Amino acid sequence: MGVLKNTLNRFWKALSAVCAVALAAMLQAQLQDVVGERFPLLFFFPAVTLTALYGGATAGLLATFLSTLLISYQLVPRGHFFMVQQASDRVGLLVFIISGTAICLIVKTLHNLRIRAAEAELQARVAEVRRADAAKLLESEARYRILFENNMDAVFLTVPDGTVIAANPVACAMFGRTEEELCRIGRAGVVDQGDPSLQEALAQRVREGRLQCELTCVRGDGTTFEAEVSSVILHDENHSFVIIRDITPRKLAEQTQKRYAQRLIVQEEDLRKSIAMDLHDHVGQLLVALGFNLRHLGLRVPEGAAADVPQILEDSRLLLKDVNTSIRDLMAELRPHQLDTLGLVEAIRSYGMRYQKRTGIKVEVLAGEDFPRLGSTLETALFRITQEALNNTSKYSGASKVTVVLHDAGGVSLTITDDGKGFEPQSDLPQPTGSGWGLTIMRERTELLGGRFSLETAPGRGTTIRVTVRDEGMRQGERQGLGSKG
Known part of the structure; x- marks a missing residue:
């Protein structure tokens, strides 16, 4: 694509030189009566100059060559085969050739000077950008170092195969090793390789570029601890940050909270069972006895008693039945006996x-x-x-x-x-x-x-x-x- 573009560019420059010389020849032919046939430079010299300025030195040289041919054709008498006879014409033609060539060289020189000036300006801008980038990089590295060194969690800079490049002081204190030791043992000496969650965590980081999970880590003395591990792959995909936080206190708190919750559930079930048994053994028996008494009273109502007494006793038995049903439902809600007997x-x-x-x-x-x-x-x-x-x-x-x-x-x-x-x-x-x-x-x-x-x-x-x-x-x-x- 670039070769085709350059070829077209050279073609248009050559065409512009031909057109400029042709236009000069036309003007010279039209105005020959005014300027005379001994002054051909009047039109061809501007054509060469303009062509060199806008088409470049090569186009200017082509215009000079074409103009020289046309001028010679006009100055040479017929039958002399382009041999200029008069000395003044020869001098004028030579001056024209030298002037046209000089113009093309001057244009080429000016073009080169502009290119060099543009290159110098570009280099200056590039240098300025590089200085700014270097300053930003230094500032970024300083901030990174501050965060790296003063982070309250263990921070590692690693590569995908698990090699540790750098470790902050908290990491050294957490694992009981120097930074050189951590760099030497790598991930295999920091994370328990038998942890079943490790491979899935590494696969997740490959898929998503980051991970956050809980893994078992190993200290320098061989003891293990539960840790929350966060990792992210950096943009260059050759390095990753790993942040490790010891969550042993949190795990102990969770276990303590779980034991409390278990104890509360045990006490709740024991209390439910105790209340249900009390309702069955005490309140239930009292209700049964009360029911027998109401039935006994109903059978012994004297014939002369008020007419509403039997109805009151019957209503009382129905109310007692409802109370008994409610208590059985409450007992079942507290602790259904089928749970202990039938499953x-x-x-x-x-x-x-x-x-x-x-x-x-x-x-x-x-x-x-x-x-x-x-x-x-x-x-x-x-x-x-x-x-x-x-x-x-x-x-x-x-x-x-x-x-x-x-x-x-x-x-x-x-x-x-x-x-x-x-x-x-x-x-x-x-x-x-x-x-x-x-x-x-x-x-x-x-x-x-x-x-x-x-x-x-x-x-x-x-x-x-x-x-x-x-x-x-x-x-x-x-x-x-x-x-x-x-």
Whole structure:
């Protein structure tokens, strides 16, 4: 493309020289009577000058050559084969050739001077830009060094293969090594290579250019600690920043908080069971005795008694029946006896029947006939999650049916689906109005078991809550003793 452009440029310059000389010849022919035939330079000299100025030295030389031919043709008598006879004509033609050549050389010199001046100006600008870039680079490096050296977290500059190029003082103190040692051992000596999350974290950084995860790190004395690792690949793709924060205090606080939460759940279940037993053993027996007394009084009303006495006794028996039913419902709400005697499936079915009678929302419980009995911890937690989900459904969803599915295959899966209006999930954090606590409680109960909680919902598409607890989570929950006596 560049060769074609240069060829066209040279063509147009040559054409301009031909046109300028042709125009000069035409003017000379038209005005020959005025200037006479002995003054050809009057028109050809300006043609050469203008051509050299606007077309360059090469075009000017071509114009000079063409003009010389035309002038010679006019000055030579016919039959002399371009040999100028008169000495004055020879001198004039020689002066014309020398002048035209000089003009072209002057134009070439001026053109070169302009190019050199432009190059000098460009070099000066480039030098100025380089000086500015160098100043910015020095300033940037100074800021980087300040941030690098004074960061409160461990900071590493690494390459993709895990080699450490630089480490700040906090990193040296955190890992108990000098910067030279950290550069020598690299990532393999800083991060526990047996951490199952490491390979996925590195793959994520390759895909997305950054990562943030929790990994197990190794100190110089061989001890390990949990760390929050953030890394980003720099623009040149040959270096990356790695920031490591020791989260051991946070993990200890989380474990302490989890133990408190576990203890609260244990105490809550114990209190529920105690109140339910007290209601059954004391209040229930008193109500039964009161019922017998009312029936006995009804059978012994004298014939002369007021006509409304039997009706009052009958109303009292009905009221007593309602109280007894309410107390049984309260006992089932606190701690259904099926949960301890018949297991999780029957407890959910019994609660679902009472829930359907109370709210009008149909509850369908699906579970295999061979669904096993689970540990007290797991059965209690799954029942409370189901109870909380059904309460949320009656309050917010506007559903007409809820399906509860229990499945056992290498763990336990609980799925609760309603056909309500659904919602747009925003955040798991409770809102100031009080909504959101139910989801938070269900999620926390699941996490205390080492399980996985998921929520699927959208406006107009109902809501599905899914809880999955693997075998190791079941064993973990039993070791923690959730729902057992403290």
